[in-house]
Amino acid sequence: MLFGLIYALHLSYPQSLRFTFEFFQKALMNLDGSKLSPKVQALKIKMFQ
Template sequence: MRDESKSFLRTCLDMQPRENHVGGMKMGVLIIVEDDVGTVDSIPNARFFTVVLEEQIVIDEVSDLPTAVALLFGLVYALNMAYPKELKYTFETIQKLFMCLDKKSLF
C-alpha cells in the first residue's frame, strides 16, 4: 500500500540534461542540485525545482519546494487530471494534511 516516492521527487545535478531524468515521471518535482563533490554526509544544495507533468517539464526554475508542490497541485486541478495510481496516497496526504483541501471543502 506504500507509494513509490522515487516517482514523485527526483534529483538531478545542475550540469546534467533534465530531460534525461523525467522519463516515467507522471507527476512530480525534479530537484536540481549543485554539481559539486561534498562529503558523504553533506546534504546537497538545491539550486531550484522543476515541475513535471506526464514526463514533460512544465514549469522550470522554481525557487523553493513548497512553491513547486503548490504549482503542481494548481496544474493538476486546473487541467482536471487524476492522480497517478502509484502516487494516490502521497497526493491525497499532501492534499488533505498540508494544503487543507478536503472533498467536503471543495464543493
C-alpha cells in the first residue's frame, strides 16, 4: 500500500532507500516498469535471467 501511495502521489523516495523502493515498485510490482534507472535495470536483468 505504501508503494502505491508513493506512486500515485509522485513522491520522492528517501535518498538512502531510493533504489530499494524503486526496485520493489517497478521491478517486482510492475508499476511503471518501463522507466527504470540504469542501476535498477541491471539488477532486474540479473535477477530474472
